[in-house]
Amino acid sequence: MPDTAAPAPPKRRILADLTPLRTSADYRRLWVGNTISWVGQAMTALAVSLQVYDITGSSFSVGLVGLCSLVPLVVFGLYGGAIADTVDRRKLGLYSAAGLWGLSCALAVAAFAGFHHVWFLYGVVALQAMCGALNSPARTAMIPRLLPPEQLPAANALNSLTTTSGTTVGPMLGGLLVGLWGYQAAYTIDAVAFTAALYAMWKLPPMRPGEGDQGPDGKRRRASVADGLRFLATRPNLRMTFFTDMCAMVLAHPRALFPAVAVVWYGGDAGTAGLLAAAPAVGALLGSVFSGWLGRIRRHGLAIALSVAAWGTAIAVFGLTRNLWLGLLFLGLAGAADTISMVFRGTMLQAATPDAMRGRLQGVFIVVVAGGPRLGDFLAGTVGDAFSPSVAIVGGGVACVVAVGLLVTRWRAFLQYDARDPRP
Known part of the structure; x- marks a missing residue:
């Protein structure tokens, strides 16, 4: 039987x-x-x-x-x-x-x-x-x-x-x-x-180009950056992975303000600034270590939106604290949220992108990862000098949450993305 x-x-x-x-x-x-x-x-x-x-x-x-x-x-x-x-x-x-x-x-x-x-x-x-x-x-x-x-x-x-x-x-x-x-x-x-x-x-075994990028004559076309960008422009779910990351890294990235915050808020020195810089990395490391539950999540778009909003919220609350250890805690929580976002963004790029386009979209990913935090440093430093570190950090965190909310309101299908049926 x-x-x-x-x-x-x-x-x-x-x-x-x-x-x-x-x-x-x-x-x-x-x-x-x-x-x-x-x-x-x-x-x-x-x-x-x-x-x-x-x-x-x-x-x-x-x-x-x-x-x-x-x-x-x-x-x-x-x-x-x-x-x-x-x-x-x-x-x-x-x-x-x-x-x-x-x-x-x-x-x-x-x-x-x-x-x-x-x-x-x-x-x-x-x-x-x-x-x-x-x-x-x-x-x-x-x-x-x-x-x-x-x-x-x-x-x-x-x-x-x-x-x-x-x-x-x-x-x-x-x-x-x-x-x-x-x-x-x-x-x-x-x-x-x-x-x-x-x-x-x-x-490794050979990893030759696969199918999916042929011209009318059946021969493989030369891959171009422009083709990759055009592909990305017509794939809203993949595009949203980059938009949401830019919300966090450009609008709510307070790293450039850590030296000033260490002195003005906490009465510290370079060692205090080092603790502030290390806290998100420690949180991200713990998020990676305790990541076993992530494999059960299927709604990757929703998970990305929530984790980026959690990053922005944690950064905004950090901007309101004046207790060093509490501030380090919220920076650590922000780092853990960033790990969750990164895991699902990477998974969507790999699963929903045709093999013939994966390299080009990973190239775009490098540009976003390299350029986003540096733009964030410039924005945070500029606003911090023009107003105050508090305005830059709290305002940046709130702006991140608002921007993510506007994005998912505009492209609601992103929240419905299902890992069992990956659609770019």
């Missing part, structure tokens, strides 16, 4: 779902390699900033490091996405990862040789940003080919864990290594650590 018992309900998880790491050896190697290399790259980023300041004694010169990375990220993020839709993504990921490894080696060799020149460091940072902008769309667009759709939320939560742990642990390790053994140690360890990412890319 056949078994007619109902299937067991999915296991309820609290901690991060490790299923993608267990079921796919390729994804496991990719994730481990990316996690190790991300820590190394974050460690090197701090070491470069410290070295530039050591050479020049100028905070302005240190600030130029960020500008040197921003322009290549924006330009090559879009271009790299188009390339990722045209060539074997494994080869693109492997070659760009080899470029990043070579640049880490160049920093280490220059440090051991006593070649301390700011122009050299600026050039390496710009080239690292270019290689990273080519590598990221290819690597991210590979994931839907390595995992089934139902595992994508768990994979994106694990990727978020990689990002937040790297940005938290990497700078601490970088500062420790530079203090103990100099820049040579930080750069050398980064170069050694990056071999894990190289190995992971080398072991």
